[in-house]
Amino acid sequence: MGEPQARGRFGEYGGRYAPESLVEACREVEETFREAWADPGFRGGLARLLAVHAGRPTPLTPAWRLSRELGVQLYLKREDLTHTGSHKINNVLGQALLATRMGRRRLIAETGAGQHGVATATAAALLGLEATVFMGERDMERQALNVFRMRMLGAEVVPVTTGSRTLKDATSEAMRHWVGATGDSHYCVGSVVGPDPYPWMVREFQRVIGDEARGQCAAELRTGVPDHVVACVGGGSNAAGTFAGFADTPARFVGVEAEGGAGAARGRLGVLHGCRSLFLQDDDGQITEAHSVAAGLDYPGVGPEHAHLRDLGRARYVTVTDDEAVGAAVRLARTEGIVPALESAHALAWVIRAAGSGELPAGSTVLMTLSGRGDKDISTLKELV
Structure with missing residues (x-):
């Protein structure tokens, strides 16, 4: 990358x-x-500035209780703890x-x-x-x-x-x-x-997430590198920054999109907002509306580097529903005392689903970027929980 x-x-x-x-x-x-x-x-x-104003480095938090329940070793890269509450x-x-x-x-x-x-x-x-x-x-x-x-x-x-x-x-x-x-x-x-x-420049500014996590995993994990690196994807900056830190490792990348905004999973080649990438489109090539309970994932496409990583097979892109994301947010709150942003909850929802189905083998190590905190989503959660 x-x-x-x-x-x-x-x-x-x-x-x-x-x-x-x-x-x-x-x-x-x-x-x-x-x-x-x-x-x-x-x-x-x-x-x-990132150190004295934004509060970097952010910690790598083992999700102890949830890991025991899922049968995997889940670690959270805590971008929710930065100043302003996200990456x-x-x-x-x-x-x-x-x-x-x-x-x-x-x-x-x-x-x-x-x-x-x-x-x-x-x-x-x-x-x-x-x-x-x-x-x-x-x-x-x-x-x-x-x-x-x-x-x-x-x-x-x-x-x-x-x-x-x-x-x-x-x-x-x-x-x-x-x-x-x-x-x-x-x-x-x-x-x-x-x-x-912009796609390259923003990824480089977000690379600090992956670089920090790489060093933290080297110190924390017996193998030094997680089996899976997981992040939510709208446009995809937190995922791109996280993946960049592990680009030269065998870690498997998983980008998790909203079911109603799955540019990488179901998009077609098109041009929007100055770049050529994968976007949700109708039969006439018109961009269609996306939907997600998470406003930050309510985008009908994906960044061009993510589209390229998909084509190369270097990263997989999967989707979860609104209900799965809300359920994951509640579960993290009640097992780890962390209320995640609904965007981040999409990534967690896939981890929960994949662990339950056996797609993540027992004992797998999973690094998940928790891209933001859930304060902004409390009104939405109050209506849905």
Whole structure:
């Protein structure tokens, strides 16, 4: 999982499908990122911010009681314990530093569950930047707490009332807004989607998850490497960052999608939001709406590198239902005292199902990235549990 091929390609996926004004902006982002990523001063400054502001490294937590019940050894990479409550802060701090390096004073972002929006608002406040966050009206209703948090941090939250009023439409509006604001604004994409260099760049900023977990597993596990590495996938940034740390190992990768948003599992080749990847489409090639109880997985496609990993057979992509995810969230809360985000609960639901069916052999070691905490989902859980 290194750099993409020429023109930002992962096999037949990726690329830079954007209006000319954004092509030039993406070129500047790529040039700045390459220069910054090769600069020890930039890397050191980001590492310090991740440590003193975001709270890294995050722990690797053995799920003792649940492991005994399932007959496997389950370890949780605790991104829920970062400042702002999810893995999103890793990427946003990196992109916010890039924005200041480019002389941009405002961050534009899209958000579904609100965690990327909160992280963007947080980084903007920390670095003295402005922030404008686009969020689907439906997601604003079910993630009202995160909307309040963004506004309290000083961000402008723009409701998106078109289409399904969820993450896909928020992303479309954010990109349209960026077209007219490239001179003073940086678009802080929240996942491994979008035009080159975003899928690669966001994965590199999230690689800290996998790199930390790799060292922690080496110290914790007898074999040093888990049998399976599991993470939820919407666009797929937490999974891409986790997988990257284990790319040269025999660990088997499993990306878990929402049943109603399974781009990798059931998508077809198409172009959306600046990149070529796998998307849910109708017979006429029109993008269809996704659905998930987890707003962060309510996206009709998957990042191009995930599509490539699927084709290579390096990663499997499976789906779970809303009911399975809610049940997994409750089970983790009652066995380990951890309330996960509903996005993360999808990954756990597959672990529970696979252990019960024998797909995960008894005694298997499983590393699962717990990408976020469940505070934001309490209202939803109250209605469903």
